[in-house]
Protein backbone atom coordinates (compact mmCIF):
# COMPACT_ATOMS: atom_id res chain seq x y z
CA UNK A 1 0.00 0.00 0.00
CA UNK A 2 1.35 3.36 -0.93
CA UNK A 3 -1.31 5.38 0.87
CA UNK A 4 -0.08 7.33 3.87
CA UNK A 5 -1.57 6.10 7.15
CA UNK A 6 -4.26 8.73 7.45
CA UNK A 7 -5.64 8.05 3.97
CA UNK A 8 -5.66 4.30 4.63
CA UNK A 9 -7.48 4.88 7.89
CA UNK A 10 -10.61 5.99 6.09
CA UNK A 11 -11.14 2.74 4.21
CA UNK A 12 -13.45 0.16 5.82
CA UNK A 13 -15.00 -3.16 4.83
CA UNK A 14 -18.55 -3.07 3.49
CA UNK A 15 -19.42 -5.30 6.45
CA UNK A 16 -19.68 -1.98 8.31
CA UNK A 17 -22.51 -0.92 5.96
CA UNK A 18 -24.80 -3.68 7.25
CA UNK A 19 -26.66 -1.33 9.61
CA UNK A 20 -27.40 1.43 7.08
CA UNK A 21 -28.38 -1.09 4.38
CA UNK A 22 -30.82 -2.68 6.83
CA UNK A 23 -32.82 0.56 6.64
CA UNK A 24 -33.82 -0.62 3.17
CA UNK A 25 -33.42 -4.41 2.99
CA UNK A 26 -34.84 -7.13 5.20
CA UNK A 27 -32.08 -9.57 4.27
CA UNK A 28 -28.48 -8.89 5.27
CA UNK A 29 -27.18 -7.57 1.97
CA UNK A 30 -23.56 -7.72 3.14
CA UNK A 31 -23.57 -11.54 2.94
CA UNK A 32 -24.77 -11.36 -0.68
CA UNK A 33 -22.35 -12.05 -3.53
CA UNK A 34 -21.98 -8.96 -5.70
CA UNK A 35 -20.82 -8.99 -9.31
CA UNK A 36 -19.11 -5.83 -10.58
CA UNK A 37 -20.77 -4.39 -13.68
CA UNK A 38 -17.39 -3.15 -14.86
CA UNK A 39 -15.01 -6.11 -14.60
CA UNK A 40 -17.30 -9.00 -13.67
CA UNK A 41 -15.47 -9.79 -10.41
CA UNK A 42 -17.69 -11.57 -7.87
CA UNK A 43 -17.14 -11.37 -4.11
CA UNK A 44 -19.15 -11.14 -0.90
CA UNK A 45 -20.38 -7.57 -0.56
CA UNK A 46 -18.91 -7.48 2.96
CA UNK A 47 -15.45 -8.06 1.48
CA UNK A 48 -15.64 -4.96 -0.71
CA UNK A 49 -13.84 -1.78 0.35
CA UNK A 50 -16.19 0.80 1.85
CA UNK A 51 -15.61 4.55 1.86
CA UNK A 52 -17.82 6.01 4.55
CA UNK A 53 -16.31 9.48 4.96
CA UNK A 54 -18.26 10.92 2.05
CA UNK A 55 -21.73 12.28 1.28
CA UNK A 56 -22.79 8.63 0.82
CA UNK A 57 -21.51 5.17 1.66
CA UNK A 58 -19.49 4.22 -1.40
CA UNK A 59 -18.73 0.53 -1.92
CA UNK A 60 -16.12 -0.28 -4.57
CA UNK A 61 -15.02 -3.35 -6.47
CA UNK A 62 -12.11 -5.09 -4.70
CA UNK A 63 -10.54 -5.81 -8.09
CA UNK A 64 -11.05 -2.77 -10.36
CA UNK A 65 -12.11 -0.11 -7.76
CA UNK A 66 -15.20 0.88 -9.75
CA UNK A 67 -18.21 1.97 -7.70
CA UNK A 68 -20.47 -1.04 -7.08
CA UNK A 69 -23.04 0.49 -4.72
CA UNK A 70 -23.86 3.89 -3.24
CA UNK A 71 -26.23 4.37 -0.35
CA UNK A 72 -27.26 7.41 1.63
CA UNK A 73 -29.96 8.53 3.99
CA UNK A 74 -30.42 12.25 4.34
CA UNK A 75 -32.94 14.98 3.78
CA UNK A 76 -35.70 12.55 4.75
CA UNK A 77 -34.92 10.22 1.83
CA UNK A 78 -33.04 6.97 1.30
CA UNK A 79 -31.01 6.70 -1.89
CA UNK A 80 -29.55 3.59 -3.46
CA UNK A 81 -27.48 3.36 -6.64
CA UNK A 82 -26.78 -0.15 -7.87
CA UNK A 83 -25.63 0.72 -11.39
CA UNK A 84 -22.20 -0.72 -10.65
CA UNK A 85 -23.57 -4.11 -9.55
CA UNK A 86 -24.53 -6.44 -12.37
CA UNK A 87 -25.90 -9.07 -9.99
CA UNK A 88 -26.55 -9.56 -6.29
CA UNK A 89 -27.04 -13.13 -5.08
CA UNK A 90 -28.46 -13.79 -1.64
CA UNK A 91 -28.28 -17.39 -0.44
CA UNK A 92 -31.41 -18.09 1.54
CA UNK A 93 -29.71 -20.66 3.79
CA UNK A 94 -27.27 -17.97 4.78
CA UNK A 95 -30.04 -15.50 5.41
CA UNK A 96 -31.91 -18.04 7.51
CA UNK A 97 -28.79 -18.82 9.48
CA UNK A 98 -28.47 -15.16 10.27
CA UNK A 99 -31.77 -14.62 11.96
CA UNK A 100 -34.22 -14.54 9.06
CA UNK A 101 -36.70 -17.23 8.45
CA UNK A 102 -37.56 -17.56 4.72
CA UNK A 103 -40.62 -19.66 5.52
CA UNK A 104 -43.00 -18.33 8.26
CA UNK B 105 -28.32 -19.41 16.97
CA UNK B 106 -30.82 -16.90 18.26
CA UNK B 107 -33.52 -19.37 17.36
CA UNK B 108 -36.27 -17.11 18.65
CA UNK B 109 -35.55 -14.43 16.04
CA UNK B 110 -38.15 -14.46 13.32
CA UNK B 111 -37.49 -10.94 12.16
CA UNK B 112 -34.51 -8.98 13.33
CA UNK B 113 -35.07 -5.79 15.22
CA UNK B 114 -33.36 -3.17 13.08
CA UNK B 115 -34.78 0.11 14.30
CA UNK B 116 -33.11 2.29 16.92
CA UNK B 117 -33.74 1.35 20.50
CA UNK B 118 -32.63 2.83 23.82
CA UNK B 119 -30.52 0.45 25.84
CA UNK B 120 -30.13 0.83 29.59
CA UNK B 121 -26.54 1.46 30.55
CA UNK B 122 -25.87 -0.90 33.46
CA UNK B 123 -22.18 -0.14 33.92
CA UNK B 124 -19.20 1.61 32.37
CA UNK B 125 -15.96 0.11 33.65
CA UNK B 126 -12.34 0.64 32.84
CA UNK B 127 -11.01 -2.26 30.80
CA UNK B 128 -7.51 -1.13 29.83
CA UNK B 129 -5.44 2.05 29.69
CA UNK B 130 -7.72 3.72 27.13
CA UNK B 131 -10.59 1.25 26.86
CA UNK B 132 -13.87 0.99 28.75
CA UNK B 133 -16.40 -1.83 28.89
CA UNK B 134 -20.05 -0.82 28.51
CA UNK B 135 -22.66 -3.22 29.87
CA UNK B 136 -25.97 -2.62 28.15
CA UNK B 137 -29.46 -4.00 28.30
CA UNK B 138 -31.34 -3.31 25.06
CA UNK B 139 -35.11 -3.62 25.65
CA UNK B 140 -35.60 -5.75 22.54
CA UNK B 141 -32.77 -8.18 21.91
CA UNK B 142 -33.11 -11.59 20.37
CA UNK B 143 -29.48 -12.61 20.36
CA UNK B 144 -26.47 -12.12 18.10
CA UNK B 145 -23.81 -14.06 16.27
CA UNK B 146 -20.28 -13.87 17.72
CA UNK B 147 -18.49 -11.17 15.66
CA UNK B 148 -21.50 -8.99 14.91
CA UNK B 149 -21.63 -5.28 15.67
CA UNK B 150 -24.17 -2.63 16.63
CA UNK B 151 -24.53 0.94 15.42
CA UNK B 152 -24.57 3.53 18.20
CA UNK B 153 -26.15 6.95 17.70
CA UNK B 154 -25.61 10.04 19.85
CA UNK B 155 -27.98 12.99 19.62
CA UNK B 156 -27.18 16.51 20.80
CA UNK B 157 -29.63 19.20 21.82
CA UNK B 158 -30.86 20.66 18.52
CA UNK B 159 -30.84 17.36 16.68
CA UNK B 160 -27.19 16.96 15.62
CA UNK B 161 -26.32 13.25 15.54
CA UNK B 162 -23.14 11.18 15.32
CA UNK B 163 -23.16 7.47 14.54
CA UNK B 164 -20.47 4.78 14.92
CA UNK B 165 -20.20 0.98 14.83
CA UNK B 166 -19.03 -1.11 17.79
CA UNK B 167 -18.43 -4.85 17.87
CA UNK B 168 -20.19 -6.89 20.53
CA UNK B 169 -17.65 -8.18 23.06
CA UNK B 170 -19.90 -10.54 24.98
CA UNK B 171 -20.82 -14.06 23.97
CA UNK B 172 -24.39 -14.69 22.79
CA UNK B 173 -24.87 -17.01 25.78
CA UNK B 174 -24.54 -14.06 28.17
CA UNK B 175 -27.57 -11.84 28.96
CA UNK B 176 -27.51 -8.30 27.57
CA UNK B 177 -24.55 -7.10 25.53
CA UNK B 178 -21.15 -5.62 26.27
CA UNK B 179 -19.17 -3.22 24.10
CA UNK B 180 -15.54 -2.27 24.63
CA UNK B 181 -14.68 1.21 23.42
CA UNK B 182 -11.20 2.62 23.05
CA UNK B 183 -10.96 6.36 23.71
CA UNK B 184 -9.42 8.46 20.93
CA UNK B 185 -8.31 11.84 22.26
CA UNK B 186 -9.54 13.79 19.24
CA UNK B 187 -12.53 11.58 18.55
CA UNK B 188 -16.14 12.70 18.61
CA UNK B 189 -17.96 9.62 19.91
CA UNK B 190 -15.45 7.47 21.83
CA UNK B 191 -14.59 10.18 24.42
CA UNK B 192 -18.31 10.52 25.14
CA UNK B 193 -18.83 6.77 25.53
CA UNK B 194 -15.82 6.39 27.81
CA UNK B 195 -15.90 9.58 29.86
CA UNK B 196 -19.42 11.01 29.89
CA UNK B 197 -21.71 7.99 29.65
CA UNK B 198 -22.46 6.31 33.00
CA UNK B 199 -24.72 3.73 34.58
CA UNK B 200 -28.36 4.84 34.50
CA UNK B 201 -28.08 6.59 31.13
CA UNK B 202 -29.81 5.47 27.97
CA UNK B 203 -27.78 4.71 24.85
CA UNK B 204 -29.39 4.56 21.42
CA UNK B 205 -28.33 1.63 19.30
CA UNK B 206 -29.54 -0.74 16.61
CA UNK B 207 -28.45 -4.20 15.56
CA UNK B 208 -27.00 -6.74 15.64
CA UNK B 209 -25.53 -6.40 12.16
CA UNK B 210 -23.16 -8.18 9.83
CA UNK B 211 -23.45 -11.89 8.98
CA UNK B 212 -20.05 -12.05 7.27
CA UNK B 213 -17.40 -11.34 9.89
CA UNK B 214 -18.72 -13.96 12.32
CA UNK B 215 -17.53 -17.17 13.96
CA UNK B 216 -17.07 -19.64 11.07
CA UNK B 217 -19.31 -22.68 10.85
CA UNK B 218 -17.77 -26.16 10.86
CA UNK B 219 -15.01 -27.72 12.92
CA UNK B 220 -11.87 -26.77 10.99
CA UNK B 221 -9.12 -24.68 12.59
CA UNK B 222 -9.65 -20.95 13.17
CA UNK B 223 -6.92 -18.32 13.30
CA UNK B 224 -7.84 -14.95 14.82
CA UNK B 225 -5.54 -11.93 14.39
CA UNK B 226 -6.25 -8.73 16.31
CA UNK B 227 -4.69 -5.29 16.44
CA UNK B 228 -5.64 -3.05 19.38
CA UNK B 229 -9.40 -2.82 19.91
CA UNK B 230 -9.76 -5.28 17.02
CA UNK B 231 -9.73 -8.02 19.66
CA UNK B 232 -13.29 -7.12 20.71
CA UNK B 233 -15.27 -9.32 18.27
CA UNK B 234 -12.87 -12.18 19.04
CA UNK B 235 -13.74 -12.01 22.75
CA UNK B 236 -17.32 -12.78 21.76
CA UNK B 237 -16.16 -15.63 19.50
CA UNK B 238 -13.90 -17.15 22.16
CA UNK B 239 -16.67 -16.86 24.76
CA UNK B 240 -18.99 -18.67 22.38
CA UNK B 241 -16.40 -21.36 21.64
CA UNK B 242 -15.93 -21.97 25.36
CA UNK B 243 -19.64 -21.95 26.16
CA UNK B 244 -20.37 -24.49 23.46
CA UNK B 245 -17.46 -26.74 24.39
CA UNK B 246 -16.08 -26.60 20.85
CA UNK B 247 -13.25 -28.97 20.01
CA UNK B 248 -11.81 -27.25 16.93
CA UNK B 249 -8.33 -25.74 17.11
CA UNK B 250 -8.31 -21.97 17.71
CA UNK B 251 -5.40 -19.56 17.87
CA UNK B 252 -5.45 -15.86 18.61
CA UNK B 253 -2.54 -13.58 17.76
CA UNK B 254 -3.14 -10.27 19.50
CA UNK B 255 -1.02 -7.16 18.96
CA UNK B 256 -1.31 -4.31 21.48
CA UNK B 257 0.79 -1.26 22.19
CA UNK B 258 1.71 -1.95 25.80
CA UNK B 259 0.75 -4.37 28.55
CA UNK B 260 -1.63 -1.78 30.02
CA UNK B 261 -3.45 -1.56 26.67
CA UNK B 262 -4.44 -5.24 26.69
CA UNK B 263 -8.20 -5.66 26.42
CA UNK B 264 -9.98 -8.75 27.73
CA UNK B 265 -7.09 -10.00 29.91
CA UNK B 266 -9.44 -11.79 32.31
CA UNK B 267 -11.23 -13.67 29.53
CA UNK B 268 -8.08 -14.49 27.62
CA UNK B 269 -6.49 -15.99 30.72
CA UNK B 270 -9.20 -18.63 31.13
CA UNK B 271 -9.35 -20.35 27.78
CA UNK B 272 -9.85 -24.06 27.22
CA UNK B 273 -6.94 -26.16 25.98
CA UNK B 274 -8.15 -25.97 22.37
CA UNK B 275 -7.35 -22.24 22.37
CA UNK B 276 -3.87 -20.78 22.17
CA UNK B 277 -3.41 -17.06 22.79
CA UNK B 278 -0.24 -15.26 21.68
CA UNK B 279 0.29 -11.61 22.57
CA UNK B 280 2.82 -9.25 21.03
CA UNK B 281 3.53 -5.78 22.42
CA UNK B 282 4.63 -3.11 19.93
CA UNK B 283 5.62 -0.22 22.22
CA UNK B 284 7.69 -1.78 24.89
CA UNK B 285 7.08 -4.55 27.41
CA UNK B 286 7.14 -4.54 31.23
CA UNK B 287 10.02 -6.14 33.11
CA UNK B 288 9.64 -9.89 33.16
CA UNK B 289 7.49 -10.00 30.01
CA UNK B 290 7.92 -13.39 28.39
CA UNK B 291 5.59 -12.86 25.44
CA UNK B 292 6.44 -11.47 22.04
CA UNK B 293 7.38 -7.93 21.15
CA UNK B 294 7.24 -6.13 17.79
CA UNK B 295 4.79 -5.68 15.00
CA UNK B 296 2.88 -8.42 13.24
CA UNK B 297 4.67 -9.15 9.98
CA UNK B 298 5.09 -12.18 7.71
CA UNK B 299 7.84 -13.65 9.90
CA UNK B 300 5.83 -13.34 13.10
CA UNK B 301 2.76 -14.76 11.36
CA UNK B 302 4.77 -17.70 10.02
CA UNK B 303 6.02 -18.57 13.49
CA UNK B 304 2.92 -17.95 15.59
CA UNK B 305 -0.16 -18.73 13.53
CA UNK B 306 -1.76 -21.84 12.02
CA UNK B 307 0.08 -22.53 8.73
CA UNK B 308 -1.75 -22.28 5.38
CA UNK B 309 -1.28 -26.03 4.82
CA UNK B 310 -3.87 -26.67 7.56
CA UNK B 311 -6.32 -24.39 5.74
CA UNK B 312 -7.51 -22.38 8.75
CA UNK B 313 -10.31 -19.87 8.50
CA UNK B 314 -8.49 -16.59 9.21
CA UNK B 315 -10.19 -13.53 10.67
CA UNK B 316 -8.24 -10.29 11.05
CA UNK B 317 -9.57 -7.19 12.79
CA UNK B 318 -8.22 -3.82 13.88
CA UNK B 319 -7.13 -0.44 12.54
CA UNK B 320 -7.25 -0.27 8.75
CA UNK B 321 -3.47 -0.02 8.35
CA UNK B 322 -2.92 -3.07 10.58
CA UNK B 323 -5.54 -5.18 8.82
CA UNK B 324 -4.21 -4.37 5.36
CA UNK B 325 -0.63 -5.18 6.35
CA UNK B 326 -1.73 -8.49 7.91
CA UNK B 327 -3.88 -9.43 4.92
CA UNK B 328 -0.99 -8.81 2.54
CA UNK B 329 1.39 -10.86 4.69
CA UNK B 330 -1.12 -13.73 4.88
CA UNK B 331 -1.36 -13.84 1.09
CA UNK B 332 2.42 -13.81 0.91
CA UNK B 333 2.50 -16.85 3.21
CA UNK B 334 0.16 -18.69 0.86
CA UNK B 335 -3.23 -18.46 2.56
CA UNK B 336 -6.17 -18.70 0.17
CA UNK B 337 -7.91 -15.31 -0.02
CA UNK B 338 -11.26 -17.16 0.17
CA UNK B 339 -10.48 -18.10 3.76
CA UNK B 340 -9.34 -14.64 4.91
CA UNK B 341 -11.96 -12.31 6.35
CA UNK B 342 -11.19 -8.81 7.49
CA UNK B 343 -12.88 -6.12 9.54
CA UNK B 344 -11.27 -2.71 9.32
CA UNK B 345 -12.11 -0.42 12.24
CA UNK B 346 -10.92 2.73 10.45
CA UNK B 347 -8.91 5.27 12.41
CA UNK B 348 -8.27 3.94 15.92
CA UNK B 349 -5.64 4.25 18.61
CA UNK B 350 -3.48 1.68 16.86
CA UNK B 351 -2.20 -1.80 17.73
CA UNK C 352 -38.07 11.37 18.59
CA UNK C 353 -36.82 14.08 20.92
CA UNK C 354 -34.23 11.85 22.57
CA UNK C 355 -31.04 13.63 23.60
CA UNK C 356 -27.88 11.82 24.71
CA UNK C 357 -27.19 13.37 28.11
CA UNK C 358 -24.12 15.59 27.92
CA UNK C 359 -23.39 15.08 24.22
CA UNK C 360 -22.58 18.21 22.24
CA UNK C 361 -20.64 16.86 19.26
CA UNK C 362 -17.97 18.72 17.36
CA UNK C 363 -19.75 22.02 17.15
CA UNK C 364 -18.71 25.43 18.36
CA UNK C 365 -20.11 28.92 18.39
CA UNK C 366 -19.23 31.24 15.50
CA UNK C 367 -20.01 34.87 14.70
CA UNK C 368 -23.60 35.16 13.45
CA UNK C 369 -23.86 35.32 9.67
CA UNK C 370 -20.61 33.49 9.01
CA UNK C 371 -22.20 30.06 8.55
CA UNK C 372 -24.81 28.97 6.00
CA UNK C 373 -27.91 27.28 7.47
CA UNK C 374 -27.35 23.83 8.96
CA UNK C 375 -23.55 24.11 9.00
CA UNK C 376 -21.14 23.88 11.95
CA UNK C 377 -17.58 25.13 12.28
CA UNK C 378 -14.84 22.47 12.43
CA UNK C 379 -12.32 24.95 13.81
CA UNK C 380 -8.71 23.87 13.27
CA UNK C 381 -9.56 20.46 11.89
CA UNK C 382 -9.80 19.79 8.18
CA UNK C 383 -11.88 16.67 7.66
CA UNK C 384 -10.90 14.50 4.73
CA UNK C 385 -13.76 13.11 2.70
CA UNK C 386 -13.02 10.39 0.23
CA UNK C 387 -15.29 8.29 -1.92
CA UNK C 388 -12.44 6.15 -3.19
CA UNK C 389 -8.73 5.46 -3.00
CA UNK C 390 -6.48 8.51 -3.08
CA UNK C 391 -4.87 8.71 -6.53
CA UNK C 392 -1.16 9.44 -6.66
CA UNK C 393 -0.27 10.99 -9.99
CA UNK C 394 3.37 11.87 -10.48
CA UNK C 395 3.97 15.44 -11.56
CA UNK C 396 5.69 14.49 -14.81
CA UNK C 397 2.55 12.62 -15.87
CA UNK C 398 0.17 15.33 -14.63
CA UNK C 399 -1.45 17.74 -17.05
CA UNK C 400 -4.46 20.01 -17.07
CA UNK C 401 -6.78 20.03 -20.06
CA UNK C 402 -9.59 22.19 -21.36
CA UNK C 403 -11.62 20.17 -23.84
CA UNK C 404 -15.13 19.49 -25.16
CA UNK C 405 -16.97 22.35 -26.88
CA UNK C 406 -13.88 24.44 -27.55
CA UNK C 407 -12.28 25.86 -30.68
CA UNK C 408 -9.07 24.10 -29.77
CA UNK C 409 -8.07 21.86 -26.83
CA UNK C 410 -5.72 23.41 -24.28
CA UNK C 411 -3.15 21.44 -22.30
CA UNK C 412 -0.64 22.47 -19.66
CA UNK C 413 2.05 20.21 -18.25
CA UNK C 414 2.86 20.68 -14.55
CA UNK C 415 5.84 22.85 -15.48
CA UNK C 416 3.73 24.99 -17.82
CA UNK C 417 0.96 25.26 -15.24
CA UNK C 418 3.48 26.55 -12.68
CA UNK C 419 4.39 29.44 -15.01
CA UNK C 420 0.82 30.75 -15.24
CA UNK C 421 -0.07 33.89 -13.24
CA UNK C 422 -0.96 32.92 -9.66
CA UNK C 423 -3.51 34.26 -7.17
CA UNK C 424 -3.98 33.85 -3.42
CA UNK C 425 -7.41 33.60 -1.89
CA UNK C 426 -8.76 33.38 1.64
CA UNK C 427 -12.26 31.88 1.69
CA UNK C 428 -14.74 29.92 3.81
CA UNK C 429 -15.55 26.44 2.53
CA UNK C 430 -18.74 24.51 3.22
CA UNK C 431 -19.12 20.75 2.96
CA UNK C 432 -22.56 19.24 2.31
CA UNK C 433 -21.96 16.82 5.20
CA UNK C 434 -22.47 19.95 7.34
CA UNK C 435 -19.04 21.13 8.40
CA UNK C 436 -17.59 24.47 7.33
CA UNK C 437 -14.05 25.72 7.62
CA UNK C 438 -13.46 29.44 7.88
CA UNK C 439 -10.63 31.54 6.45
CA UNK C 440 -8.91 28.83 4.43
CA UNK C 441 -5.87 30.05 2.51
CA UNK C 442 -5.23 28.77 -1.02
CA UNK C 443 -2.98 29.60 -3.95
CA UNK C 444 -3.31 28.69 -7.61
CA UNK C 445 -4.44 29.73 -11.05
CA UNK C 446 -7.75 31.46 -11.75
CA UNK C 447 -10.05 29.52 -14.05
CA UNK C 448 -10.38 32.83 -15.97
CA UNK C 449 -6.72 32.44 -16.90
CA UNK C 450 -7.25 28.86 -18.08
CA UNK C 451 -10.30 29.77 -20.15
CA UNK C 452 -8.89 33.03 -21.58
CA UNK C 453 -9.36 33.21 -25.39
CA UNK C 454 -11.36 29.96 -25.45
CA UNK C 455 -14.12 30.27 -28.04
CA UNK C 456 -17.14 28.19 -27.03
CA UNK C 457 -20.90 27.85 -27.26
CA UNK C 458 -20.88 25.84 -24.01
CA UNK C 459 -22.87 26.93 -20.99
CA UNK C 460 -21.70 24.21 -18.63
CA UNK C 461 -18.48 22.57 -17.51
CA UNK C 462 -17.71 19.13 -16.12
CA UNK C 463 -14.60 19.05 -13.95
CA UNK C 464 -12.90 15.65 -14.28
CA UNK C 465 -10.38 14.09 -11.93
CA UNK C 466 -7.94 11.24 -11.45
CA UNK C 467 -9.88 8.32 -9.98
CA UNK C 468 -12.90 9.02 -12.19
CA UNK C 469 -14.63 11.71 -10.12
CA UNK C 470 -16.67 14.34 -11.98
CA UNK C 471 -18.79 17.34 -11.02
CA UNK C 472 -20.85 19.69 -13.20
CA UNK C 473 -21.19 23.46 -12.92
CA UNK C 474 -22.59 26.32 -14.96
CA UNK C 475 -19.75 27.96 -16.91
CA UNK C 476 -20.87 31.28 -15.42
CA UNK C 477 -19.99 29.94 -11.94
CA UNK C 478 -16.36 29.20 -12.66
CA UNK C 479 -15.56 32.48 -14.41
CA UNK C 480 -15.34 36.12 -13.25
CA UNK C 481 -13.02 35.42 -10.34
CA UNK C 482 -15.20 32.75 -8.76
CA UNK C 483 -13.05 29.62 -9.24
CA UNK C 484 -9.42 28.52 -9.14
CA UNK C 485 -7.28 25.47 -9.76
CA UNK C 486 -5.24 25.46 -6.56
CA UNK C 487 -2.06 23.54 -5.76
CA UNK C 488 -1.18 25.15 -2.45
CA UNK C 489 -3.01 25.16 0.87
CA UNK C 490 -1.95 27.25 3.86
CA UNK C 491 1.49 27.92 2.38
CA UNK C 492 2.30 24.29 1.51
CA UNK C 493 1.87 22.11 -1.57
CA UNK C 494 -1.64 20.65 -1.50
CA UNK C 495 -1.60 17.25 0.26
CA UNK C 496 -2.93 14.26 -1.72
CA UNK C 497 -5.72 13.65 0.81
CA UNK C 498 -7.00 17.18 0.22
CA UNK C 499 -6.83 16.82 -3.56
CA UNK C 500 -3.17 17.41 -4.43
CA UNK C 501 -1.37 17.91 -6.68
CA UNK C 502 -4.24 20.25 -7.65
CA UNK C 503 -7.95 20.67 -7.00
CA UNK C 504 -10.68 22.94 -8.21
CA UNK C 505 -11.82 25.59 -5.71
CA UNK C 506 -15.34 27.02 -6.12
CA UNK C 507 -15.97 28.37 -2.62
CA UNK C 508 -19.46 29.78 -3.21
CA UNK C 509 -20.84 26.26 -3.79
CA UNK C 510 -20.75 23.15 -1.56
CA UNK C 511 -17.28 21.68 -1.46
CA UNK C 512 -18.08 18.59 -3.59
CA UNK C 513 -18.05 21.03 -6.54
CA UNK C 514 -14.38 21.78 -5.75
CA UNK C 515 -13.17 18.56 -7.39
CA UNK C 516 -10.05 17.05 -5.81
CA UNK C 517 -7.26 15.68 -8.05
CA UNK C 518 -8.70 17.71 -10.92
CA UNK C 519 -7.19 17.12 -14.35
CA UNK C 520 -9.31 19.36 -16.52
CA UNK C 521 -12.53 21.00 -17.53
CA UNK C 522 -14.83 19.66 -20.20
CA UNK C 523 -17.04 22.38 -21.69
CA UNK C 524 -20.52 21.14 -22.58
CA UNK C 525 -23.63 22.53 -24.22
CA UNK C 526 -25.91 20.26 -22.19
CA UNK C 527 -25.67 20.00 -18.42
CA UNK C 528 -24.24 16.57 -17.51
CA UNK C 529 -24.72 15.51 -13.86
CA UNK C 530 -21.49 14.45 -12.12
CA UNK C 531 -20.68 11.83 -9.45
CA UNK C 532 -22.83 13.23 -6.62
CA UNK C 533 -25.30 15.13 -8.81
CA UNK C 534 -26.30 11.81 -10.40
CA UNK C 535 -26.90 10.41 -6.91
CA UNK C 536 -29.60 12.82 -5.82
CA UNK C 537 -27.41 15.68 -4.65
CA UNK C 538 -28.44 19.14 -5.77
CA UNK C 539 -27.41 20.06 -9.28
CA UNK C 540 -26.25 23.54 -8.26
CA UNK C 541 -25.38 23.27 -4.55
CA UNK C 542 -25.63 26.75 -3.05
CA UNK C 543 -24.91 26.42 0.69
CA UNK C 544 -26.68 29.70 1.53
CA UNK C 545 -29.91 28.33 0.06
CA UNK C 546 -29.13 24.94 1.63
CA UNK C 547 -29.31 23.15 -1.71
CA UNK C 548 -28.07 19.78 -0.49
CA UNK C 549 -30.39 17.39 -2.31
CA UNK C 550 -32.22 17.49 -5.62
CA UNK C 551 -35.45 19.36 -5.01
CA UNK C 552 -34.13 21.44 -2.05
Ligand SMILES: Cc1cc2nc3c(=O)[nH]c(=O)nc-3n(C[C@H](O)[C@H](O)[C@H](O)COP(=O)(O)OP(=O)(O)OC[C@H]3O[C@@H](n4cnc5c(N)ncnc54)[C@H](O)[C@@H]3O)c2cc1C
Pocket residue numbers: 012015016053149164165166167168180181182183184186187188189190191229232233343344345346347348382383384385
Ligand atom coordinates in the same frame (compact mmCIF):
# COMPACT_ATOMS: atom_id res chain seq x y z
C1 LIG D 1 -17.54 -2.67 12.10
C2 LIG D 1 -16.80 -1.81 13.09
C3 LIG D 1 -16.66 -2.23 14.40
C4 LIG D 1 -15.98 -1.45 15.32
N1 LIG D 1 -15.82 -1.89 16.60
C5 LIG D 1 -15.17 -1.15 17.51
C6 LIG D 1 -14.98 -1.62 18.85
O1 LIG D 1 -15.41 -2.71 19.22
N2 LIG D 1 -14.30 -0.83 19.73
C7 LIG D 1 -13.80 0.39 19.36
O2 LIG D 1 -13.21 1.07 20.20
N3 LIG D 1 -13.94 0.85 18.09
C8 LIG D 1 -14.62 0.12 17.17
N4 LIG D 1 -14.78 0.60 15.88
C9 LIG D 1 -14.34 1.96 15.57
C10 LIG D 1 -15.45 2.94 15.95
O3 LIG D 1 -16.56 2.77 15.08
C11 LIG D 1 -15.04 4.43 15.83
O4 LIG D 1 -14.48 4.64 14.57
C12 LIG D 1 -14.05 4.85 16.89
O5 LIG D 1 -14.62 4.69 18.18
C13 LIG D 1 -13.65 6.31 16.70
O6 LIG D 1 -14.79 7.13 16.76
P1 LIG D 1 -14.68 8.62 17.31
O7 LIG D 1 -15.97 9.30 17.01
O8 LIG D 1 -14.22 8.63 18.72
O9 LIG D 1 -13.54 9.22 16.46
P2 LIG D 1 -13.70 10.09 15.14
O10 LIG D 1 -14.29 11.40 15.50
O11 LIG D 1 -14.39 9.29 14.13
O12 LIG D 1 -12.21 10.28 14.78
C14 LIG D 1 -11.31 9.15 14.63
C15 LIG D 1 -9.96 9.64 14.18
O13 LIG D 1 -9.99 9.94 12.82
C16 LIG D 1 -9.82 11.28 12.62
N5 LIG D 1 -10.87 11.65 11.67
C17 LIG D 1 -12.19 11.40 11.78
N6 LIG D 1 -12.85 11.81 10.70
C18 LIG D 1 -11.94 12.34 9.90
C19 LIG D 1 -11.99 12.93 8.63
N7 LIG D 1 -13.14 13.06 7.94
N8 LIG D 1 -10.85 13.39 8.09
C20 LIG D 1 -9.68 13.26 8.75
N9 LIG D 1 -9.56 12.71 9.95
C21 LIG D 1 -10.67 12.26 10.52
C22 LIG D 1 -9.97 11.96 13.95
O14 LIG D 1 -9.19 13.10 14.08
C23 LIG D 1 -9.50 10.88 14.86
O15 LIG D 1 -8.11 10.79 14.94
C24 LIG D 1 -15.44 -0.19 14.93
C25 LIG D 1 -15.58 0.21 13.61
C26 LIG D 1 -16.24 -0.58 12.69
C27 LIG D 1 -16.37 -0.09 11.28
Ligand SMILES: [Zn+2]
Pocket residue numbers: 036037038039040041061062063064065066
Ligand atom coordinates in the same frame (compact mmCIF):
# COMPACT_ATOMS: atom_id res chain seq x y z
ZN1 LIG E 1 -14.71 -4.48 -10.90
